[in-house]
Amino acid sequence: MGICLSAQIKAESPCYTGVNSKFASTEGNDLSSSNSKVSSISVAPSSRSEGEILQSTNVKSFSFADIKMATRNFRPDSVLGEGGFGSVFKGWIDEHSFTAAKPGMGMVIAVKRLNPESFQGHREWLAEVNYLGQLYHPHLVKLIGYCLEDEHRLLVYEFMPRGSLENHLFRRGSYFQPLSWNLRLKVALGAAKGLAFLHSAETKVIYRDFKTSNILLDSNYNAKLSDFGLAKDGPTGDKSHVSTRVMGTYGYAAPEYLATGHLTAKSDVYSFGVVLLEMLSGRRAVDKNRPSGEHNLVEWAKPCLASKRKIFRILDTRLEGQYSLDVAHKAANLAFRCLSTEGKFRPRMDDVVKELEQLQDSKEKGIAPRNPNSGPKPRRHSADDASNGNATLAYPRPSASPLYSK
Numbered sequence: 550m551g552i553c554l555s556a557q558i559k560a561e562s563p564c565y566t567g568v569n570s571k572f573a574s575t576e577g578n579d580l581s582s583s584n585s586k587v588s589s590i591s592v593a594p595s596s597r598s599e600g601e602i603l604q605s606t607n608v609k610s611f612s613f614a615d616i617k618m619a620t621r622n623f624r625p626d627s628v629l630g631e632g633g634f635g636s637v638f639k640g641w642i643d644e645h646s647f648t649a650a651k652p653g654m655g656m657v658i659a660v661k662r663l664n665p666e667s668f669q670g671h672r673e674w675l676a677e678v679n680y681l682g683q684l685y686h687p688h689l690v691k692l693i694g695y696c697l698e699d700e701h702r703l704l705v706y707e708f709m710p711r712g713s714l715e716n717h718l719f720r721r722g723s724y725f726q727p728l729s730w731n732l733r734l735k736v737a738l739g740a741a742k743g744l745a746f747l748h749s750a751e752t753k754v755i756y757r758d759f760k761t762s763n764i765l766l767d768s769n770y771n772a773k774l775s776d777f778g779l780a781k782d783g784p785t786g787d788k789s790h791v792s793t794r795v796m797g798t799y800g801y802a803a804p805e806y807l808a809t810g811h812l813t814a815k816s817d818v819y820s821f822g823v824v825l826l827e828m829l830s831g832r833r834a835v836d837k838n839r840p841s842g843e844h845n846l847v848e849w850a851k852p853c854l855a856s857k858r859k860i861f862r863i864l865d866t867r868l869e870g871q872y873s874l875d876v877a878h879k880a881a882n883l884a885f886r887c888l889s890t891e892g893k894f895r896p897r898m899d900d901v902v903k904e905l906e907q908l909q910d911s912k913e914k915g916i917a918p919r920n921p922n923s924g925p926k927p928r929r930h931s932a933d934d935a936s937n938g939n940a941t942l943a944y945p946r947p948s949a950s951p952l953y954s955k
């Protein structure tokens with residue numbers, strides 16, 4: 550259902566399959582795999598064959614039968630979510646042998662299964678194995694393995710018990726209580742650290758698909774980035790950008806990238822600004838259910854972001870009493886700068902990390918919220934909690950696709 554609905558805001562494209570509209574290059578760096586570190590030695594994209602990519606990853610190659618058993622034959626009630634690539638299922642494996650385990654035993658996994666009708670999904674699948682199979686960082690989701698067998702393309706990840714930030718911000722229901730101000734800051738900082746790592750000199754990767762559904766949360770609300778199907782190696786040498794077909798999700802893509810296809814790390818910074826604004830306002834980047842003039846969050850909110858007097862007009866009313874004016878103003882100002890029309894005026898992600906850390910510090914130094922215990926009540930998570938979203942989903946979900954400037 551998520552896919553059909555999200556198609557409503559997808560760009561019309563001759564290449565759009567109606568099932569999986571993402572496109573990703575198989576291009577990648579030859580990345581080494583020390584902890585959180587990667588080699589900066591680039592291998593020309595064309596020199597990396599599929600075989601080389603699969604051989605060089607440090608993840609397990611699963612048989613289809615193994616995954617089928619681990620997910621109890623892809624039981625519908627174990628669906629964690631759905632995206633442009635296909636469905637994501639909950640499963641269990643033995644943590645030592647990595648063979649299927651009984652539900653509740655061993656290690657919990659999330660299995661993404663490529664929709665068999667998808668034509669473009671293979672490239673995206675390979676890009677994901679290429680990047681996540683070699684990049685390690687506390688704020689990137691762990692890829693445990695993959696399955697490539699006949700027409701089957703699957704990805705096996707660590708299970709993220711609290712699902713996506715999108716669910717927490719926008720779904721209504723007993724499980725998804727509004728995220729508190731403090732947790733929003735924590736999630737923003739975690740996601741910023743993940744992006745800063747990707748942009749760092751030794752990694753130099755542009756993520757290209759930064760949005761709330763790709764920010765997953767562990768049991769302590771540590772944010773981890775998932776979905777590297779659109780990721781790209783950043784420019785090398787004295788090049789200022791990489792030229793790409795314009796791909797992404799409406800509402801998140803930077804204006805200059807939309808207009809020219811020129812991709813830089815600053816395109817990700819813009820998307821970060823959009824997500825930060827979604828967190829501050831509790832509104833979706835694009836929401837056609839809102840009154841006209843409020844469909845596009847950035848257009849609607851930007852004029853209020855830089856003004857201490859006006860920011861209350863756009864802050865999520867569910868956060869009232871939880872933040873100090875000073876900290877809220879600084880956070881809004883940070884979002885404002887990330888959303889600068891020109892990339893050169895946007896901060897770098899490592900500066901964003903520093904600013905968010907300072908906001909957390911100032912919060913801890915006694916600019917106390919009125920209600921410090923206002924986080925959501927912890928509750929046991931079950932696959933049903935996450936998968937019931939189809940019933941509670943109130944809005945067509947944004948999904949990545951080819952984008953055309955309007």
Ligand SMILES: Nc1ncnc2c1ncn2[C@@H]1O[C@H](COP(=O)(O)OP(=O)(O)OP(=O)(O)O)[C@@H](O)[C@H]1O
Nearest residue numbers: 630631632633634637659706708709713762948949
């Ligand atoms: N490792 C994981 N642990 C727990 N839930 C997950 C995991 N990976 C994905 N999910 C859930 O499955 C949903 C679908 O993920 P998926 O990446 O396929 O699509 P999407 O990000 O929603 O959209 P798009 O296809 O545009 O990226 C996520 O929003 C999340 O709720």
Ligand SMILES: [Mg+2]
Nearest residue numbers: 632762763776
């Ligand atoms: Mg995703």
